[in-house]
Every structure is written in structure tokens, then in C-alpha cells.
Amino acid sequence: MKKIGVLTSGGDAPGMNAAIRAVVRYGCEHDMEVYGILRGYNGLMQGDMYQMNLRSVSNIINRGGTILYSARSEEFKTEAGMQKAIAVCKEVGLDGIVVIGGDGSFKGARDLSLRGIPCIGVPGTIDNDIGCCDYTIGYDTAMNTVREMVDRLRDTTESHDRCSVVEVMGRKAGYIALYAGIACGATTILIPELEYDLQRDVIDRMRKTQKTGKKHFIIVVAEGIGKVDEMAKKIQDYTGVETRATVLGHVQRGGTPTVRDRVNASLMGARAVQLLQEGKSNRVVAMKKDDIVDYDIFDALNMTKTLDIDLYQIAHDISI
Ligand code: F6P
Numbered sequence: 614m615k616k617i618g619v620l621t622s623g624g625d626a627p628g629m630n631a632a633i634r635a636v637v638r639y640g641c642e643h644d645m646e647v648y649g650i651l652r653g654y655n656g657l658m659q660g661d662m663y664q665m666n667l668r669s670v671s672n673i674i675n676r677g678g679t680i681l682y683s684a685r686s687e688e689f690k691t692e693a694g695m696q697k698a699i700a701v702c703k704e705v706g707l708d709g710i711v712v713i714g715g716d717g718s719f720k721g722a723r724d725l726s727l728r729g730i731p732c733i734g735v736p737g738t739i740d741n742d743i744g745c746c747d748y749t750i751g752y753d754t755a756m757n758t759v760r761e762m763v764d765r766l767r768d769t770t771e772s773h774d775r776c777s778v779v780e781v782m783g784r785k786a787g788y789i790a791l792y793a794g795i796a797c798g799a800t801t802i803l804i805p806e807l808e809y810d811l812q813r814d815v816i817d818r819m820r821k822t823q824k825t826g827k828k829h830f831i832i833v834v835a836e837g838i839g840k841v842d843e844m845a846k847k848i849q850d851y852t853g854v855e856t857r858a859t860v861l862g863h864v865q866r867g868g869t870p871t872v873r874d875r876v877n878a879s880l881m882g883a884r885a886v887q888l889l890q891e892g893k894s895n896r897v898v899a900m901k902k903d904d905i906v907d908y909d910i911f912d913a914l915n916m917t918k919t920l921d922i923d924l925y926q927i928a929h930d931i932s933i
Contacts, residue, residue, distance in 0.1 A: 614889045616646045618662060618707045621679040622653035622686070622714035622721065625866055626737045626751025628874030629679040629713055634670035635882030636711050641667050643890060648707065652682045653714070654689035654721055658697040660705065674875055677754070677867045683714075689721055695728065702730045709889040711882070713737045713750070716914060719897055723910040731894030733885040734910060737878070739866055742786035744916035745908050746899040750881070752788065753873040755865045759793035762861055767797070767831060776819065776830040776848055776856040780841045782865045787920055789865070790835035795928045800830045802928055805837030806920045811844065816851045822933055823852075830854065880905055 619636045621629050633649070640647040649669065650662040673680055688694035702710070702725075709731040712722040715738035722732035736746045739755035759781050770777040783789040787804025794802035801818055803809050819830050832848070834841050845858035870878070881898045884905050888896055897913040899906050908916070 614708045616706050616708050618648040618650045618710040620650035620653050621681045621683045622718035625679045625683045626739045627677040627754035627870035628750040628878040629737050630673040630676050631875045631878035632713050632882035635879040637665045637670045639883040639886040649681050653684040654686040655684045660701045711885045716743050726895035733888050734897040735881050735885050740784045740786050741788040744918050745913040748900040750878045753871045756793045758865050760796045763797040771829040774828040776854045778832045778841045778845045778858045780834050780860040783835050785837045787835040790833050794833035799833040800932050802833045803838050804835045819852050
């Protein structure tokens, strides 16, 4: 393994830069040439890449986003796009690629590996929705951002005796909503993994807590449920409590990465290069509890994980 590439693909996530830095530094320190591929698979198809060195990744461990930029590429999903990328890999002489991204990006890595370009996936997405991983790069920072934003919302919500309905990201998963919702003391957390009933889970709970003297309410809603404007209107109509909806949106994807994201991204990035060095291909690096492990990409893509429903129940019990 002499020449490797690294790319970031899909939604960016804080900590991706720390992973890039680890790939570049570990690769250079082990006598490899490392190429930074720009804008994910789009850059791979166009040969848009440059050779990186130890100093190319200075002062990036603290930065959100990705210095390699990111994209979701439709063309790469086609056989023609894939062949373009393979031709570029052969022309440049890339012996392997580290792909930092979510499960969509891993599918691309799997398809490239199947066609003879060794790839290793590193999980990077704020959603924490990759079946084989307990944790993904960016998740911790995103939750801390949500925590900060909702704390701010709580100040104004309390001052006006209002209810705030806050939508957080997570695509079809409720991880950010559940964990950040607990951390923010939300009265109710609504996640796509569990069916909900507005009357039972929101209105009745608000009424119950009103009887104990509570006058302001935070309802955290996962993106997979959405419709927060509509929900806020209904809550106001049914309870008489003035209600505002806030969609936190892409602010959750930015910002300086937390210690946890920086450290895990660094370890996983280095591990990806180690795997390539060992001649391994078509694998995903993952965190299981606090350990770094790796799986075959086919197996990884078939793995599922379930959200901790007990935790949801406890959150429910203590938020009253
Ligand atoms: O996967 C990360 C994520 O931020 C999701 O939470 C969200 O559904 C999606 O990306 C938004 O994508 P885009 O930035 O393309 O609008």
C-alpha cells in the first residue's frame, strides 16, 4: 500500500477534519503518499485531488466541516460513474481509499471494493444512524449544539410562560432527539422509532405538569416526525399555552468538535489506514461501546441497532 486517497462524503459532521488529519499523518508516517480527494465521490470521478503532507492538516483538528468538502453524488451511483472513478484510481495509481461518511457513502465504498479498489469506511454523520456503530463522528458535537440551543430557548420560553416545540436533525433516527432531549429536560420527546399520540404524549402531559405549577414546556421532536409548525398550533389551541416552533436545522452540523469527536475520529482514521496497510479491504471501522472494531462492509450494511426504549421510558418518567 503506497498511495492512498481519503474523501468525505454525504452530510458533513464535526470531527471529520480530525479523521482526515489522522489518515494523512498516519499514512505519511508510514511512508505512504496520501491524496485528499475533493467533494466526495464527485471529486473521485473527476480526478479532483491533491497530494497532502504532514502540514496540509495542521490546525484543522479544532475545525468543524471538512477541509476536503463533501457532496452527495447521484452520478457515482450509476455504473458509468463508478467506471469513471475506477479509471481515475488506476490512472493516479491509488492502492486504497478511506471513505469518511454515512451508510450511503459506505455503499459506494463497497461497490468500489467489489470492483478491485480497496476501500475502508469510517463512520461520520451527526445522526448516529449506522447499524454497526454505537457512535458516529459528529454525533457528540451535534448533541452538545442542540443542548446549547435548547438551553437558550428555555430562557425565553420560561420568561414568557410558553411552550417551545423544537425540531432536531437525525434523518429517520431519533438518537439526537432522545439524548439531547434528556439533557435538556424536555417535557416530551417524540422520535420516529415510537408511535405517538399528541393528546396522550403532549397535551395530557402538559396539563398534568401544569397542575404541579409548571408554566413552560420544551417538546423535542425528531426530524423523522417533523411538522412542528402544525404541532405548535394544535398545542396552543388545545392547551391555551402560547406555543412557538423552532427548527434548529443545519446549525447542528457545524461548530468546533467536542473532545469525544476529536479523539474517536483520530483513532478511527488511524485504524482505517492500519487496515489498508495490513492489506485489508471492504471494511468499516466502528465503535462498539468504547472499543474500535472493524467489520466487512456487507455485514456492516446489514446490521441494525435499536434505540434504548428503557431510556426513553426513564426520560418520560423524570421529565414530569
Ligand atoms: O445526515 C445528516 C443530515 O444532517 C440529516 O440529519 C438531515 O436529514 C440531512 O443530513 C440533511 O441533508 P442536507 O444537508 O442535504 O439538506
